Amino acid sequence: METIIQGKAYVLGKNIDTDQIIPAEHLVYSLSDPEEVKLYGKYALSGVPPEQGGLPEGNIPFIREGEFSSDYTIIIAGPNFGCGSSREHAPFALKVAGAKAIIAESYARIFYRNCVDGGFVIPYETAEELNQVIKTGDELKIDVKANTIENLSRQVTYKLSALGDVFSIIEAGGIFAYARQENLMAQS
Template identity: 50%
Template sequence: MSNLIRGTIFVVDDNIDTDQIIPAEYLTLVPSKPDEYEKLGSYALIGLPDRYGKFIAPGAMKTNYPIIIAGENFGCGSSREHAPIALGAAGVKAVVAQSYARIFFRNCTATGELYPWETPERLCDKFETGQEVTIDFEQNQLTNHTLGKVYQLQSLGEVKPVIDAGGIFAYARATGMIAKAK
């Protein structure tokens, strides 16, 4: 994994729940099947109110926004691991939020789909969808190139190597915690 993620952002505010991230009607898609994984991604954030605009353009399978900026309690609701998987399948690499629902944060780590960065600042009120940003993993910083400002992020800590490995099972195999498949 590169130590930088650069791209345009999609901005949401507080309490974005798992039904907004991936509505229950799409949970029959099996992420371990490549065609269904891709289709799952095409429905990411389809449950959001219209005021946010389209996360994925009509007819597209992937988003143009590899980074989501959010307020408090991102990923609240159910324990479905389809939520971070759908975002990852859509092309999201990271979410930067004030806070996360604990289960969503854990599912990001377990699946290895995306990096859940936390920020002490309320960036969702300062940023706008479409702005260009870079996340620097070594400096724990988010640079908003559109605004010309740098913001400090909380360290990912021990979850970074787990996500880098592709999730908890891949990490456990790579570190010898569980035997590799023969």
């Protein structure tokens, strides 16, 4: 897994729920059919109301029309990201769309666990309201080992909460891969 993640920011507000991350009508696609899996990326964050997504001066879509992946690899959000139902498809859809990390003030517990258990995206926490100072489209660089995020567009660096053992689980590809890697369960 990368220890330096660089890409564009996509900034959201607070209380982004799982139905906004991947609306229920898009949960019909097969997880084993590669063509249908791409549709999870296509519809990622498609339920976010315009007043909560993108730049204040307009509704910037996370996924451009006709695309299956996003130009934005780092999501910046306020508190309570991933609230709502315990839908495991939500972090999966973000991963398929190309997101590598989410930085939020806090997460709904089940969403956070789903990110880690599936090894989908890195869920960083921060005590700062980064969604108030980072803008959609800013070029960012996360140093996973140093737990920092640098806004390359504005030349400012912020500290992130340490991931602890979470990084090892995500790096392994999820909780089951980690358990096998650490000989915590029978090999199959």
